Amino acid sequence: MAIPVKVIEIKWFAAYREAAGVATETARTDAATAAELFVEMQRKHPALASFSAALLAINDEMADWNRTLQDGDEVLFFPPVAGG
Amino acid sequence: MAIPVKVIEIKWFAAYREAAGVATETARTDAATAAELFVEMQRKHPALASFSAALLAINDEMADWNRTLQDGDEVLFFPPVAGG
Amino acid sequence: MINSATQGFWLADSAIDATAFREQLGDESCGACVIFEGRVRNHNEGRAVLRLAYEAHAPMALKEGAMILQEATQRFAISKAAAVHRQGELALTEAAVVVGVASAHRDAAFQACRYIIDEIKHRLPIWKKEYYADGTAEWVNCRQCAAPHAHGETPG
Amino acid sequence: MINSATQGFWLADSAIDATAFREQLGDESCGACVIFEGRVRNHNEGRAVLRLAYEAHAPMALKEGAMILQEATQRFAISKAAAVHRQGELALTEAAVVVGVASAHRDAAFQACRYIIDEIKHRLPIWKKEYYADGTAEWVNCRQCAAPHAHGETPG
Numbered sequence: 412m413a414i415p416v417k418v419i420e421i422k423w424f425a426a427y428r429e430a431a432g433v434a435t436e437t438a439r440t441d442a443a444t445a446a447e448l449f450v451e452m453q454r455k456h457p458a459l460a461s462f463s464a465a466l467l468a469i470n471d472e473m474a475d476w477n478r479t480l481q482d483g484d485e486v487l488f489f490p491p492v493a494g495g
Numbered sequence: 496m497a498i499p500v501k502v503i504e505i506k507w508f509a510a511y512r513e514a515a516g517v518a519t520e521t522a523r524t525d526a527a528t529a530a531e532l533f534v535e536m537q538r539k540h541p542a543l544a545s546f547s548a549a550l551l552a553i554n555d556e557m558a559d560w561n562r563t564l565q566d567g568d569e570v571l572f573f574p575p576v577a578g579g
Numbered sequence: 580m581i582n583s584a585t586q587g588f589w590l591a592d593s594a595i596d597a598t599a600f601r602e603q604l605g606d607e608s609c610g611a612c613v614i615f616e617g618r619v620r621n622h623n624e625g626r627a628v629l630r631l632a633y634e635a636h637a638p639m640a641l642k643e644g645a646m647i648l649q650e651a652t653q654r655f656a657i658s659k660a661a662a663v664h665r666q667g668e669l670a671l672t673e674a675a676v677v678v679g680v681a682s683a684h685r686d687a688a689f690q691a692c693r694y695i696i697d698e699i700k701h702r703l704p705i706w707k708k709e710y711y712a713d714g715t716a717e718w719v720n721c722r723q724c725a726a727p728h729a730h731g732e733t734p735g
Numbered sequence: 736m737i738n739s740a741t742q743g744f745w746l747a748d749s750a751i752d753a754t755a756f757r758e759q760l761g762d763e764s765c766g767a768c769v770i771f772e773g774r775v776r777n778h779n780e781g782r783a784v785l786r787l788a789y790e791a792h793a794p795m796a797l798k799e800g801a802m803i804l805q806e807a808t809q810r811f812a813i814s815k816a817a818a819v820h821r822q823g824e825l826a827l828t829e830a831a832v833v834v835g836v837a838s839a840h841r842d843a844a845f846q847a848c849r850y851i852i853d854e855i856k857h858r859l860p861i862w863k864k865e866y867y868a869d870g871t872a873e874w875v876n877c878r879q880c881a882a883p884h885a886h887g888e889t890p891g
Contacts, residue, residue, distance in 0.1 A: 425634050425706030426718035466704070471638055487636065491720045494633075494664060494703040495617040495676045495696060509790050509862035510874040550860070555794055571792065575876045578789075578820060578859040579773040579832045579852060598754050607827050610776035613769065613848075620766035620839065671763050683776065685852065692769075693845055 416441055417482040419448065426490045430458035445469065445486055446476040452488075465491040500525055501566040503532065510574045514542035529553065529570055530560040536572075549575045586661045588644030590635055595663050595674045604659050604681040611685035613692040617676040619669050623719065627712035633675065635666045635705040647698040655691040657682040662695055664705060675707075744800030745819045746791055751830045760815050760837040767841035769848040773832040775825050779875065783868035789831065791822045791861040803854040811847040813838040818851055820861060831863075 419438045423431045431452070442448040445467050453459045466489040467474055480486070503522045507515045515536070526532040529551050537543045550573040551558055564570070586603065597616070604612050621628055648660045659681040669675060678695045682688040707719045742759065753772070760768050777784055804816045815837040825831055834851045838844040863875045 422636075424636060424704070425708070429718075468636075468639060468704075473639075487639075489636070489704055490706060490718065492702065492704055493700070493707040493719045494705040495700040506792075508792060508860070509864070513874075552792075552795060552860075557795075571795075573792070573860055574862060574874065576858065576860055577856070577863040577875045578861040579856040597757055601753055605828055607777040610774055612772040612774060614772075615841065615845075616768040616770075617841070618766055618768060621763040622839075672761055683778075685771065685773070689771075689845065689849055696841065 415482070417480055417484070419480060419483075420485040421448075421452065422485065422487045424487065424489050427459065427462065427488050430462060431456045432458070440480075443479060444477050445474065445480060448480065448486060449476075449488065462490070465489055499566070501564055501568075503564060503567075504569040505532075505536065506569065506571045508571065508573050511543065511546065511572050514546060515540045516542070524564075527563060528561050529558065529564060532564065532570060533560075533572065546574070549573055586648070586659050588641060588648055588661070589663045590637055590640060590644075590666050591663050592665075592667055595665065595677050597674065597677065600661065600663065600677050600679060603661055604679045606658055606681050608683060609658055609681040610683050611688040612679065612681045613685070613688040614680075615676075615678045615692050615696050616674045617696070619671050619673050619675055621671050623709060626709075628671070629710050629712055630668065630670055631675075631710060632668050632708045633664070633666045633705055634708070635664070635703070637666070639704045640664070643702050643704065644699065647695055647702065650698070651680070651691040651695050654694065655680075655682070656684070656687040657691045660691060660695060662699065664699065664703065666705070742804070742815050742817045744797060744804055744817070746793055746796060746800075746822050747819050748821075748823055751819050751821065751833050753830065753833065756817065756819065756833050756835060759817055760835045762814055762837050764839060765814055765837035766839050767844040768835065768837045769841070769844040770836075771832075771834040771848050771852050772830045773852070775827050775829050775831055777827050779865060782865075784827070785866050785868055786824065786826055787831075787866060788824050788864045789820070789822045789861055790864070791820070791859070793822070795860045796820070799858050799860065800855065803851055803858065806854070807836070807847040807851050810850065811836075811838070811843040812840070813843050813847045816847060816851065818855065820855065820859065822861070 416439050419440055421436050421438055423434055428434050440448055442451055449464050468487040469484050500523050503524055505520050505522055512518050526535050533548050552571040553568050619631055651660050657680050662678045664676045678692055680688045680692045708716055709719050710716045775787055807816050813836050818834045820832045834848055836844045836848045864872055865875050866872045
């Protein structure tokens with residue numbers, strides 16, 4: 412059974428953005444979850460391979476790595492935070 | 496055996512000063528310790544009778560109530576402190 | 580962006596006015612006021628630091644910051660709480676974050692101030708890049724921070 | 736009496752300059768600064784307070800204050816500590832005492848600041864008289880203070 416391709420907007424922050432080389436990109440993907448999408452993006456951007464994933468938000472709300480991605484979602488990948 | 500009379504300078508602070516009605520006074524006393532001197536002064540200044548003793552200093556050093564008074568000592572009677 | 584008349588959480592693009600920040604905490608019912616300032620240090624883990632830059636995801640940082648202040652107000656007997664975090668480039672000794680709490684008694688003010696700065700450091704979507712005397716630069720991780728919002732499994 | 740160039744303990748006869756006080760704590764090696772202000776509250780134990788007055792025995796207050804700062808510097812990893820206490824008449828919202836600590840990391844700054852204000856409240860030979868809305872006035876005791884320096888028996 413073919414999984415329909417979803418269109419996902421990705422935003423990279425801080426160290427991730429530098430490793431990805433872009434701040435935002437549009438992925439056409441069949442990744443079921445944000446975790447799968449991150450691994451897919453690590454293949455696309457080899458400099459991301461050395462990073463482990465930390466936090467993410469979907470549509471500006473903090474979200475689970477296992478949450479099912481919906482077509483049109485905006486996914487924000489956050490490196491570990493370091494405020495203060 | 497007659498105990499020689501000592502001359503002691505007394506300083507009263509805050510609530511004690513108001514109860515004693517004076518800030519400083521000179522006592523000619525045969526009190527052996529600061530504790531005895533305080534009781535003697537409570538008899539002299541009845542308004543002090545309702546106060547229990549708190550801290551004292553002799554010659555600007557915190558001191559024991561049981562320390563032997565020397566002729567010429569300056570005794571400072573401090574009510575409980577309340578800084579800050 | 581700092582508003583000296585209201586309590587709350589802000590992001591600031593330029594130097595934080597410590598005097599205005601302190602004044603917004605004035606309150607006749609408050610006997611205690613505790614202010615924490617996190618400043619740009621000239622060293623970190625043995626390396627000489629020249630300056631640093633903060634990058635924030637502002638919409639979520641503002642929401643999370645306001646939430647942290649609200650939590651502090653619910654947990655501790657305080658009457659005012661405010662915090663401001665810098666973003667962009669900072670020089671040495673500049674304040675990166677300022678947290679202020681006012682309360683009737685000092686216990687609550689100390690506890691709430693500590694709670695707010697700890698949560699800011701762990702939860703705010705904000706990242707710090709340090710520029711070193713040897714010409715290199717690095718994004719700094721909060722090493723003690725287990726990711727409190729990474730519900731479920733993480734890849735990688 | 737406050738000297739903005741040096742750390743230490745002072746008694747102040749007039750309003751404490753919070754900006755100057757804060758600036759003396761600046762230090763390029765310090766990532767954390769915690770400031771505590773104790774202010775004149777408009778209420779105490781259910782009574783409306785109009786103003787208050789502090790009376791200090793200055794020679795011993797200065798000596799004890801300096802000792803407290805020295806103890807804090809020995810116990811906690813801090814680089815600067817300063818404190819100033821008002822004496823004389825104070826109006827509502829005026830700061831009665833300000834304590835400031837600077838350190839590399841925030842743990843030490845919070846702990847040292849708390850230590851200093853607690854010791855000031857228990858040990859400094861200084862007394863507070865509150866003037867109430869009903870026209871009366873009273874010397875206020877620190878109720879929690881067991882007399883730590885009353886070695887030996889006390890009469891009365």
